[in-house]
Amino acid sequence: MYYFRKMPRYKITKDDADIRYSNWISTLIDLIRPSNLYVIGGRGTAKSTDILAKRAIEIIHDMPRASFAFVSDTYVNLMTNIIPSIILGWESRLNFHEHTKEMPGHFVVDQEPPSHWPKPYIKTFSYKHTISTFNGCKFFLTSLDRPSANAGISVVHQFGDEAKYLLEEKLNKLFPTLRGDYRLYGHSHYFMGQTFCSDMPDPNVGESDWMMRMEKKMDKEKILRIIQAAMVVNEINWDIYYGKKADDQKRIDNAIANKAKWDVRLRKIRQDSTFFYVVSSFANADILTLKYFRNLLETLDFEEFKTAVLSIRKSLDKGARFYGNLSDHHFYRDGYNYDYYDQFGLKDSMVQNSAGLRYIQSDKLLEGGFDAGNMMSLVIGQEQGNTYRILKGMHTITPEWIRELSNQFLLFFEPHKRKVLHLYHDRSTNAYRKSKRDFATQLKHDLEYNAQGVRTGWVVTLMSVGQGNITHGDEFNLMNTMMGEKDNRLPKLQIDMFECKYLKSQLEITPVAKGPKGEIIKIKKGDKLSANRLPMESTNYTDAFKYLLCRPKYVSIARQRKRITMGTVSVV
DSSP: OOOOOOOOOOOOOTTSSOOOOOOHHHHHHHHHOOSEEEEEEOTTSOIIIIIIHHHHHHHHHHSTTOEEEEEESOHHHIIIIIHHHHHHHHHHHSOOOBOOSSSOOSEEESSOOOTTSOOOSSOOOOOTTEEEETTSOEEEEEETTOHHHHTTOOBSEEEESSGGGSOHHHHHHHGGGBOOOHHHHTTOTTTTEEEEEEOOOOGGGTOOOGGGGGGGGOOHHHHHHHHHHHHHHHHHHHHHHHHHHTTOHHHHHHHHHHHHHHHHHHHHHHTTOEEEEEEOGGGGHHHHHHHHHHHHHHHSOHHHHHHHTSOOOOOOOOSOBTTTTOOGGGEESOOBOHHHHTTSOTTSOOOOSGGGBSSOOTTSOEEEEEEOSSEEEEEEEEEETTEEEEEEEEEEETTSOHHHHHHHHHHHTTTOSSOEEEEEOOTTTTOBTTTTBOHHHHHHHHHHBOTTSOBOSOEEEEOOTTOOOOOHHHHHHHHHHHHHTOOTTSOEEEEETTTTHHHHHHHHHOBEEEOTTSOEEEOOOGGGSOGGGHHHHSSHHHHHHHHHHOOHHHHHHHHTSOOOOSSSOOOO
């Protein structure tokens, strides 16, 4: 049985401690220190820079010379976002610094550690894309889009951020890497454990909610007993500290003996423990300030505010969707060419461009779908035999405009060998009537000439001049016929899940309605959304996608099938 000891309450002064800010959820995690931690937190709760970074240091100290893994949806995301955030937390918040010749520190990146540092128990011969620590620990990078890189890796704890992007069936294939020698690491309750963080997943846009099921693994009574025991140990630590200040050796010896007993109890009860918690952004309100929340409330609608800030779970939208036959198999997850990305280290300024795309055919022309407005959207694809592959999506939002969109394209596709782009757009080339500006022609010019007026080498052909209007019914008919793979004359659709994440989101949430005459209508929401919400929630990318694919030869094939009308939304 665990109980609270009656301990003296000490008055703490600034001379007694290294004072650092910690919000209450971080303090609670520090007390519990479970084997498995799953935290869903709102924006600004410092999941990477505080929770993950701090817990990694704890586990490093508890299992010297062990091997660990950082997990992500893509290797590129690990290198560009997650690892830099964790290292930032180590150095800026936790006094855990990179080791250099000039300044001794705690870890090294992408290189063999100093010879006097202990070596990991598991021998390793490559240090690229790894982090090694002063006590012999080693972190590997693992991702769901690169399973071959995970083969043969054996780790004793896994860390992951942005867990809502980790598909459960893929993640389950990675879990077998979580193994190790109990004789070496069995003393630690972190052995064979996991640490994952995320903000609240939204299944409506294809995010995975697997972490929500981790709540069932939590024994709440056990967590309560851990907190009770941890608070007792904390009081004993203060007893030792003040015994040293008073130079009272007997008091120190008694407290140390008492602490040894409680440390055993605490370690034992922490064994195989799981802590799951959902917390809102208000946990960090003292740092974020009220102004931060007011700004979010003004820029987000309340439904998004509930999910992103308050961490309130959304339910699945059961309404009919415009792209009803869109499914998971239309998105590919192995689209990165890691022969290209492996040339970069974790500390390098990694350049993301088309050389890093696995499935692009660099010697063939590109095709683009362009939608203009307050958000300029460009979707790039290639017809590759019986497959149509959507390779990349890019956009700008005012005040950025066509020049900035062109610059994105020119930079990303600079390595492309055949610099020919066939550009599809709406029939009026998206001219604004009041300004009488032809945006498709302007995009063509800005792609063919840089900002200094020098030719870029690209040749752009406008493909939709004189094309008839694309009705919602034609789009609905073609897209669902193509996505339903009901006609072999149409190519099979494949979309890069990571390079086209905004397109993916919009395709998954765009609703369909019935018009006054029974006609199909795609409900557009862009005019009602704030700028920051346009990429994920508008229909702008879907319009660029429409212009790219609703070309006469495809529409003609789809029209030969039975016309679809609203009843039950389905494809015949």
